[in-house]
Amino acid sequence: MNEARLTRRALIAGAGTAALAAPLLAQQAGRMIDLALPGGPSLRPTTPAFPGKGEMIVQRIRPPLLEAPMEVFREGVITPNDRHFVRWNWDMPTSITAAEHRVAIGGAVTKAVSLTLDEVAAAGEHFSVVAVNQCAGNGRGLSTPRVTGTQWGNGAMACAKWTGVRLRDVLAKAGVAEGAKRVRYAGLDVPLTDGAPQFIKSLPMDIAMRDDVLVAWAMNDEPLPILHGFPLRIVVPGWFSTYWVKMLSTIEVLTGEDESYYVAKSYRMPAQPITPADKDFDTVPIEAMPPRAFITSHADGAAVAKGKPLVLEGMAFGGDAALERVDLVGAGWSIPCSLGPDEHGPYAFRRWQVELPSVSGDLTQIGVRATNVKGAVQPETLAWNPSGYARNVIERITLRAQ
Amino acid sequence: MRASLILPLLALLAACDAAPKASFADASITLPDDPIDLPEGPGRDAVLANCTACHSPSTLLQQPKVSREKWEEIAGKMIKVYKAPVDPAAIPDIAGYMVHVQAQPEARQ
Numbered sequence: 001m002n003e004a005r006l007t008r009r010a011l012i013a014g015a016g017t018a019a020l021a022a023p024l025l026a027q028q029a030g031r032m033i034d035l036a037l038p039g040g041p042s043l044r045p046t047t048p049a050f051p052g053k054g055e056m057i058v059q060r061i062r063p064p065l066l067e068a069p070m071e072v073f074r075e076g077v078i079t080p081n082d083r084h085f086v087r088w089n090w091d092m093p094t095s096i097t098a099a100e101h102r103v104a105i106g107g108a109v110t111k112a113v114s115l116t117l118d119e120v121a122a123a124g125e126h127f128s129v130v131a132v133n134q135c136a137g138n139g140r141g142l143s144t145p146r147v148t149g150t151q152w153g154n155g156a157m158a159c160a161k162w163t164g165v166r167l168r169d170v171l172a173k174a175g176v177a178e179g180a181k182r183v184r185y186a187g188l189d190v191p192l193t194d195g196a197p198q199f200i201k202s203l204p205m206d207i208a209m210r211d212d213v214l215v216a217w218a219m220n221d222e223p224l225p226i227l228h229g230f231p232l233r234i235v236v237p238g239w240f241s242t243y244w245v246k247m248l249s250t251i252e253v254l255t256g257e258d259e260s261y262y263v264a265k266s267y268r269m270p271a272q273p274i275t276p277a278d279k280d281f282d283t284v285p286i287e288a289m290p291p292r293a294f295i296t297s298h299a300d301g302a303a304v305a306k307g308k309p310l311v312l313e314g315m316a317f318g319g320d321a322a323l324e325r326v327d328l329v330g331a332g333w334s335i336p337c338s339l340g341p342d343e344h345g346p347y348a349f350r351r352w353q354v355e356l357p358s359v360s361g362d363l364t365q366i367g368v369r370a371t372n373v374k375g376a377v378q379p380e381t382l383a384w385n386p387s388g389y390a391r392n393v394i395e396r397i398t399l400r401a402q
Numbered sequence: 403m404r405a406s407l408i409l410p411l412l413a414l415l416a417a418c419d420a421a422p423k424a425s426f427a428d429a430s431i432t433l434p435d436d437p438i439d440l441p442e443g444p445g446r447d448a449v450l451a452n453c454t455a456c457h458s459p460s461t462l463l464q465q466p467k468v469s470r471e472k473w474e475e476i477a478g479k480m481i482k483v484y485k486a487p488v489d490p491a492a493i494p495d496i497a498g499y500m501v502h503v504q505a506q507p508e509a510r511q
């Protein structure tokens with residue numbers, strides 16, 4: 001028995017005791033949702049028991065992994081904060097005193113500084129962007145063959161308005177030195193075993209200095225909830241959520257490559273397509289998101305009226321570039337869908353709709369295919385990878401004509 | 403009369419135009435407990451002693467079926483990468499338990 005385990009156990013026991021007043025999940029459990037994960041286990045409980053959250057699918061209780069049921073995406077393009085998915089790599093503090101929080105900036109800078117929240121907020125012009133926040137592993141549980149890790153359905157995505165200051169303005173408080181290559185940052189979530197890698201991520205300099213990469217404190221005009229990274233989180237529109245570090249507390253400017261675990265070893269994809277049998281292959285980091293589209297008006301297996309017109313609806317997003325088009329596709333055919341208004345810019349959800357004049361029979365394995373303005377198109381087949389990252393295969397459903 | 407009405411309105415609009423001031427209040431939450439226990443089975447003690455400190459039972463029980471070798475590899479990764487205090491001698495029991503629980507039919511509620 002070693003000390004790290006004792007420490008961890010003590011923490012768990014302490015948390016349990018302190019949390020006697022905590023809502024008991026079992027007593028507040030909602031319905032069970034079937035995520036249709038091939039081969040199962042596929043049933044997940046839902047609960048409204050997490051602070052500030054509505055009914056969410058529980059993927060893990062501590063640290064929390066909460067997924068939005070797909071019905072959340074049935075209307076509108078802004079995901080309410082209480083239905084925004086939650087994902088923590090390590091345990092995070094559950095209480096933060098604003099006046100004591102600091103963001104330390106060091107590394108290759110002119111002058112290392114430690115900023116209060118007010119100093120961060122005063123670092124530059126306040127800026128808002130509406131952007132999709134999506135876990136790199138969204139849809140992992142749907143991989144075939146299956147892969148281990150958090151078994152998300154497709155609900156680890158959301159779209160919100162983020163407000164803060166530009167990361168480059170915060171960096172300017174310390175002054176970026178000559179030869180800077182990357183900006184690395186970390187939050188307050190830390191591993192509880194000694195020597196385990198901290199969840200730190202970094203951006204290449206050109207991305208870090210972008211006009212719309214933020215240190216954000218507001219989400220849909222509300223202060224960031226603790227579960228979403230209070231008091232500050234990084235926002236990188238168009239890039240996967242893994243770069244959107246929460247509870248931001250340190251920033252480090254690097255003059256070389258980032259060799260830390262979550263950049264150099266984890267959150268990586270095969271550089272070229274592989275098969276599940278392949279063992280040795282080059283990898284590249286998960287960065288920009290590809291386009292995706294979802295049918296939200298009908299679930300797989302739903303009944304539709306034979307001989308009647310049928311309206312299908314849903315939402316789509318372009319990933320790291322604006323959505324260009326959405327097509328309804330079946331075996332050997334495709335029909336263009338009409339896009340809803342471009343309300344919130346290139347990184348937001350957008351609605352789509354298509355009307356079929358008459359349903360003549362079952363609509364077997366239909367799906368919607370998004371294309372973005374850079375020409376990225378959702379593929380027919382899954383680009384399988386051993387960590388289940390960046391899923392954007394066309395999602396298929398079958399509708400029964402009755 | 404009319405001018406006196408318009409002036410306060412203009413002042414109000416100007417206030418709205420300015421970027422809202424960021425203000426930071428203290429924040430605190432209480433998270434729910436994890437009530438799901440691990441089902442009985444050979445190797446359960448090894449899992450309780452080595453795995454559940456970091457992994458919720460709920461997460462353990464939601465993993466897809468993979469081979470005994472894959473579970474052994476995963477337990478080994480916990481030691482090597484995450485420096486988890488897992489007893490290497492317990493790995494066969496841990497893998498055995500995971501294979502056992504994954505062979506059971508999924509509980510329907």
